[in-house]
Amino acid sequence: MSSTTDLHSHSTASDGTLSPEALLSHAAKQGIKRFALTDHDTTAGLAAAQQRAQELGIELVPGAELSVSWEGKILHVVGLYIDTRHPPLQAGMAILRHERETRAREIGRRLTRHGIDESYQAAKRFAQGEMITRAHYARALVAEKQAKSPQDAFRRLLGKGCPGYVASPGAGLTEAVNWITGAGGIAILAHPLAYGLTRLWLPLVLEAFRKAGGSAIEVVYGRNTPAENRKSAQLAREYHLKASLGSDYHGPRQGGVRLGELPALPADLEPVWRHSGAT
Secondary structure, three states: OOEEEEEEEEOOOOOOOOOOOEEEEEEEEHOOOOOEOOOEEOOOOOHHHHHHHHHHOOEEEEEEEEEEEEOHHHHHEEOOOOOOOOOHHHHHHHHHHHHHHHHHHHHHHHHHOOOOOOOHHHHHHHHHOOOOOOHHHHHHHHHHOOOOOOHHHHHHOOOOOOOOOOOOEEEEHHHHHHHHHOOOEEEEEOOOOOOOOOOHHHHEEEEHHHOOOOOEEEEEOOOHHHHHHHHHHHHHHHHOOOOOOOHHHHHHOOOOOOOOOOOOOOOOOOHHHHHHHOO
């Protein structure tokens, strides 16, 4: 299966492995016509991505994926069709990036106490001057032969309860949604089934998200099973939310997902691109 729309991806501006330009070139090869770059807490890659998109005839949807903390749970909210010049959005993301840097340094300190030296500097090299994330640490740990794979690094060293785990920073839910909607965008709860929420917590999160001004969820997700896509579609119906779809692509051989290899949204759901007036 293949979709000509993919609205969730990452470049080297955050934790992806392809530059914005290379990412757009790859999207074109996959036959994608509508594409969103949604780096974590930054829009730094969008200018280069837009230039390449124009050369390739791809509609680039400006976006970002914001880290959110609600009731002790970390959520991701994707903002699409945002005005990247909106001062409150940029100021808010700057705070989140500063918190990410503080977290990255603390991960390094904890790994040093665990007997793994210079991990912060190694992760910094993988980040190539951009913000340092756990994905960069995972790649560095593999390169330094401290882990067999990025998945192994997360399982033994970086995941919750592990020696290098540090809780992710995040904006308040209402605060983050307001940054997105204030920038003219649409706020989307990314991969709602990927947080491990119980049957009790999932409805509470969706109600809080909608109350905060969120209006869509990611129904089709690159790591979902077909059953999970169907469940997400039903949630969109029950909570009267628009639908988005995205691979959450981070680059070749990262997480086993591929650009554009997504099923279509159910016909009865309203797609998020209607927000822009597109068909």
